[in-house]
């Protein structure tokens with residue numbers, strides 16, 4: 001079989017380069033090999049990477065449609081076409097087939113070695129009513145899509161999962177998420193696991209479209225988004241082109257970190273793979289963003305990033321330490337309620353922590369890098385388990401965070417048990433606003449936020 005017969009649209013030379021880059025990509029987590037984490041749950045077997053019939057580029061219809069929040073009451077619609085004359089326009093309305101509004105977008109494309117992307121379109125629609133179904137189509141052709149805007153006030157539910165990839169377990173996780181009534185999807189990094197093979201970004205876009213075209217997907221970058229090549233490619237080219245997030249809307253100059261507000265929750269998406277020291281742009285932006293948070297308007301404050309700061313798994317031990325040393329005092333001083341990370345292919349929920357110890361005014365840390373990636377699970381946990389680690393297990397699954405009101409939220413983790421979603425961990429979380437931590441914050445911590 002020739003390379004072209006394999007349906008990848010590659011020349012033999014480019015295939016050889018892709019193969020080389022693939023082999024040179026980061027090795028699977030070493031912690032995927034090893035003993036059990038101590039739980040008596042018998043895990044189902046690994047599942048293979050999905051294979052997709054490669055779609056010919058002749059189709060001019062919209063593909064890989066996904067949506068994301070883009071400032072107050074606005075939504076960004078993203079899609080790809082292979083017809084350069086296809087207009088970058090979204091028409092939409094609240095009844096099927098009746099489009100009362102339209103929005104002009106912009107399109108771009110990128111080249112990566114021998115790969116040329118389709119036209120990547122982004123169009124922002126709105127202002128939109130909250131908690132409302134809208135019907136839309138892209139470029140004046142193709143199927144009609146339906147989306148639901150999030151509520152403007154509590155309660156609100158987030159589906160949460162990191163390190164998705166595109167394996168049989170990814171499919172299972174996505175099916176379980178689709179059964180959950182959620183408003184916004186949060187993804188703390190490692191999306192497609194394309195790892196230089198750009199067509200895998202396209203297949204990932206197709207795989208997630210049924211969910212990502214109906215509810216906003218808010219993502220931040222992981223190591224598998226980087227795809228840098230020494231002295232040739234600076235990194236995040238495909239990720240930034242395809243998964244544009246509301247960084248401009250939140251005063252950031254980089255798609256790698258931004259924030260947004262929805263229904264009484266301020267959510268900060270940090271970048272583990274861009275500078276974060278005290279002299280960095282990200283640090284300055286974070287400080288300014290935290291200063292803008294109004295706990296009357298958004299009583300809940302969440303942070304998502306890829307590399308966990310607290311982690312009792314042997315996988316990726318200590319990788320988050322530097323970033324934590326730089327930014328933990330800021331997040332603590334601002335009274336961040338929950339920090340959600342990915343990267344480690346297991347689930348772990350921790351107590352409120354600050355400075356490596358239990359602290360009632362610290363952050364609840366959750367690691368949920370178990371969406372279904374091809375590298376497998378990180379099964380080796382460190383012993384003895386520190387007191388602040390409450391629940392840990394190496395299984396694929398997803399999380400759901402239902403913020404009920406300004407004081408209470410319900411977090412649950414749902415393990416993929418064969419093809420069934422089984423709730424395996426849950427906890428009620430009180431907001432720091434309700435426990436008095438915000439008003440009683442010591443002046444020395446406040447100074448960290450106020451310092452120039």
Ligand SMILES: [Fe+2]
Nearest residue numbers: 190222223343
């Ligand atoms: Fe990762």
